[in-house]
Amino acid sequence: MKIDLTPILSGELKELHFSFTENVLSEVSDIYFKGLDIIPCGNISVKGKICDISGFYTLECSASLPYTTHCARCGKQIGTVCECSIRRTVSLQKEEESDDEIFYKDRQIELDPTVYEELSISFPSKPLCREDCKGLCPVCGQDLNEEGCEHSRNNKDQDTL
Numbered sequence: 001m002k003i004d005l006t007p008i009l010s011g012e013l014k015e016l017h018f019s020f021t022e023n024v025l026s027e028v029s030d031i032y033f034k035g036l037d038i039i040p041c042g043n044i045s046v047k048g049k050i051c052d053i054s055g056f057y058t059l060e061c062s063a064s065l066p067y068t069t070h071c072a073r074c075g076k077q078i079g080t081v082c083e084c085s086i087r088r089t090v091s092l093q094k095e096e097e098s099d100d101e102i103f104y105k106d107r108q109i110e111l112d113p114t115v116y117e118e119l120s121i122s123f124p125s126k127p128l129c130r131e132d133c134k135g136l137c138p139v140c141g142q143d144l145n146e147e148g149c150e151h152s153r154n155n156k157d158q159d160t161l
Helices: 026-032 113-122 150-160
Strands: 002-004 015-022 046-051 056-070 076-094 099-104 108-110
Touching: 026 113, 046 113, 056 113, 076 113
Parallel strands: 076 099
Antiparallel strands: 002 108, 015 046, 046 056, 056 076, 099 108
C-alpha cells in the first residue's frame, strides 16, 4: 500500500484521502502473525487521510482484517474482525526510527509495515466465542456451553457449601 504524497507536499491539497483493500499474502502473514493463532480469511481494508497542518504532516487511518481463530476457553473455531486505528507524524526519511512517526521517501509512504504491525498487536490475547463462554470441564473435557457434566455439577455443589 503506497501513497503518493505529491499533491500534499506541493500544497495542492491540505487533506489527502485514501482507501485500500488488498489480499494478505502468506509471506506477510508469516512475518507479522507468526505465533498467533490466527488465519486471515479476507482482505485487509485501510481507510484514512494525510493532513497538512502548516507544513506539519499527520497520518490518520483505520484498518480491519477478518480472521479465524480459536476460543481461548472452549477451543471452538470462531471468525471475527480485528480493527485498529493508526495515528502517526509523517516525516522525511531519516536514519533513526520512531514508533510515532512514519517516513516518506521519494514522495511516497509505504503503509504495509505500519498497518501490519498495528494489527498484529491489536488481536485479542484470549479471544472468546462469546462473553459468557463456560469453557471445557478440566476433568473430562466436556464443552460446558453445550451441556454440563458430572464434574461441573459437583463443583457447583461444593461452591454453594
